[in-house]
Amino acid sequence: MMLLIESGILCLLWGTNGLVFDAEKGESMANTNGKLDKFIMKRLNQRLVFSIILRGGSVSRQQIAAQSRMSQMSVGRIIEELEKLGIVAEENGGEPEAGPGRRAKRLRISSSAFLCVGVEMHRDGVNVGIINLHGRVLRQIQHQKDLSACPPGDAIALIGTLVGRILAENADLPVEPFVGIACPGLIEDGVIRFSSQLKWKNVEILPALQKQTGIRNIFIENEVKARAVAEDLFGAGRDYERSIVLSIGSGVGSAAVFRHELYRGKLNMAGEIGHICVSPGGNMCECGRRGCLQTYIADWAILREARTVREDITMQGLLEANANGELWVINLMNRVLEYVSIAISILANTYAPDVIILCGRLTEEYGMLRDLILKNYKREISDYVLSSFDLKASDFDSDGTLVGAGTLAAYRLLDEIL
Template sequence: MRVKDQYFLKKQNQSLVLEYIIRNGPISRAEIAKHMAMSPTSASRIVASLQDEQLIKEVYLETDEVGRKATYFMANEHSVIFVGVEIDVGVVRIGLMNLIGEFITVRSFHTKTDHYEDVVEFIGQMINDLISEQQIGKDRIAGVCIGLPGLIDNEKGTVEFSAQFNWRNVPLKQILEQKLDLEVFIDNELKLKALAEYVSASLPYKNVVMLGFGTGVGSALITDGEIYRGANNMSGEIGHMTLDPYGAYCPCGNFGCLQTYIAIDFLLDEASKTRPMDSMEELAAAYKSKEKWAVNILDKAATYAGLAIKNVVCAFNPDAVYLSGSLIEEHPEIAELVIEKHSNSTWFPESYSYDLHVTQVKEMGVVKGAALSVQRKLIKSLNFKGGA
């Protein structure tokens, strides 16, 4: 075997062992060797290397044998910290997560998101303040991941286009790395939220789709635990599928996109043709009061949302579909209407092929997914030099 192949196999085994210890610790060397199908010598060598990195620690547990304590290993949970951030319309959420996936602290801040320079300045200051407040050295921060809506080049860390903020070609990674002096990753918020949902799911699903209905419309696919991205990280952008080329103008530059029938701003514009309408809470209240015009608007939007679910299921054939976004999470009556419309549109083979849920990770899903994505990068690379 070539040296390069040997090195790759060693790093892969290290990653698998670390992930197994995080999920199952405390655990013995013998149990690690058995589960990983490797020799006791190899297991001991990998465990020693992870101890050198200070990513795991020894613990001693009582055994059935009198007077004997066995050596076990578990994740050194505070050896490394992951920072997850969500930028949403009017709000920024930030969370610090430890190695075993527990949040140390989570904060939400109301902010203006019109100018990315202001957002970058604000995020940089808040992250530095939280790190200082928690007395965490920057050498323990493995990285920062920012999730936001839009077309994101996750390799370059560039916001290609975000209709919600009207940002184009913003080099967010570059700017934030200069501000924070930390490694920064940028990704689509729904992809990160789907990852958090997949990790948190109570059932062992293989393929999970999340759909988001709120300030925009999108979908994300997790398959075998990995985010499916497509060629340019554009997988799942169903909000910009054209339904009617002669329809309403969409900020993406096209007409009649799916989101122009469902997204909040378009619903409020439609409602304002009847009476001035400033928030979804007002429109939802009119719907609950059975005002005919409001019922017609949300009934039509729910019909399109239901069809979007059906089309995504037909395309991906997932084990489970999760519905998310402010329309779903903040307005249960709209969620029920969407599920009802979808149920009426399904065909027999499809209706029994998957489970349909409303998101469980809710408003902290993007922050959790962002932090988890950095955790996964660390586990896969194992090039972190830190400590606690």
């Protein structure tokens, strides 16, 4: 939709639904060339105004009219509707306009509207949080548990218990809450088709959770794709049209966002970079194949190699030994950095992004490793490619994926209203 390119977020979170809009002519039509009815047009315009305010953070009606190409009267009417819903609020004060003494009233998304629940599943446990429309975690519960060592039913029961607990402790949530879940692995149609980290195959998590919690509105997404949503809206990808997230932790994955639209590929498989074979006949992977990228840079793979020399070494100890100049560690870390550079090169050459964003447990919890990557990532990348993109570390700490999960749930909720 031409209309959506300006604000982007509508493509990402609502999709185009087969609609085409010509911003120059002010006409909208379906793919069948039939004109849209007034109700659909109203919803599209509400969503557009909402997205402009969300991306702008704090904007005036005049700015919204300029970006949306709607009249100020139309914008004013939509703002009034969004204010009645409690989604949009005016800020105190404002910025001077053209006339002397006049100040523009600025608008922002209400921080207390449409709170949702985000759930992050990872190999070592579950995080559950309350997320607002500014991408902030208002409350969080963390539970450590090796999910790969327990049956899916036990893990699902744990998630249901934690969701029930956080709902009981927060009275500001909607009467019928919306819950977004971010999970490692291949997610298709709400089913965890395969997760090498969790060792799960074809797990239908949603019906079990809906039955346990009594919550109808539960949604699930791949963890790196959920993280890409958070980075695009609130993080290091906010100012770029084409961004790639590279997550390195207990697994390796990526996700692409183009003009603020998440690229999924067939069967939601886009971005499964961790299982690209980079060394035929190389290290054994959890997926049962050899030479996968993650067998060289995931945390467990690095430690598996290091512990052939020192059985009790930790990741922090490994990084300190590297800083202290221990030769065997330097050799190991050089190989890790080489394969990280290969991963970045694959993404840069395949997608030609404006920015590649580093995230995941290894870069978030170990600043020494993050700094090593930022210093050495150019090793396997051609000069002509290096000049085409920025490499940045995520602005989030460890809660970016949780924010992405909660944000996806929030927009499912908004979809029923706007």
